[in-house]
Amino acid sequence: xxxxxxxxxxxxxxxxxxxxxxxDSQRDVARMILERGGDxxxxxxGHHRTLQADAALLLELLKAESAQSIxxxxxx
Numbered sequence: 151x152x153x154x155x156x157x158x159x160x161x162x163x164x165x166x167x168x169x170x171x172x173x174d175s176q177r178d179v180a181r182m183i184l185e186r187g188g189d190x191x192x193x194x195x196g197h198h199r200t201l202q203a204d205a206a207l208l209l210e211l212l213k214a215e216s217a218q219s220i221x222x223x224x225x226x
Contacts, residue, residue: 154179163188 154174164187170179175192183190194202 155182158182158186162186167191169193 154170155178158168158179163183167189168183169191170193172193172195175194180190180192194205196202
């Protein structure tokens with residue numbers, strides 16, 4: 151995390167999407183990216199089973215919502 155923090159100190163992620171591997175997927179890293187105006191896509195590994203299950207459920211819900219939206223638009 152220290153290396154990522156130093157790197158983010160030099161970079162301006164404003165308007166960019168920052169990605170990291172699971173090692174650097176920490177709340178502090180996400181907070182730093184957001185504070186500097188960026189977005190993030192952080193890796194999630196199996197060590198956080200509850201969070202991983204929540205993320206999987208959210209993705210399924212978004213997929214279902216997207217499919218519903220497409221069907222509704224297609225009927226009009």
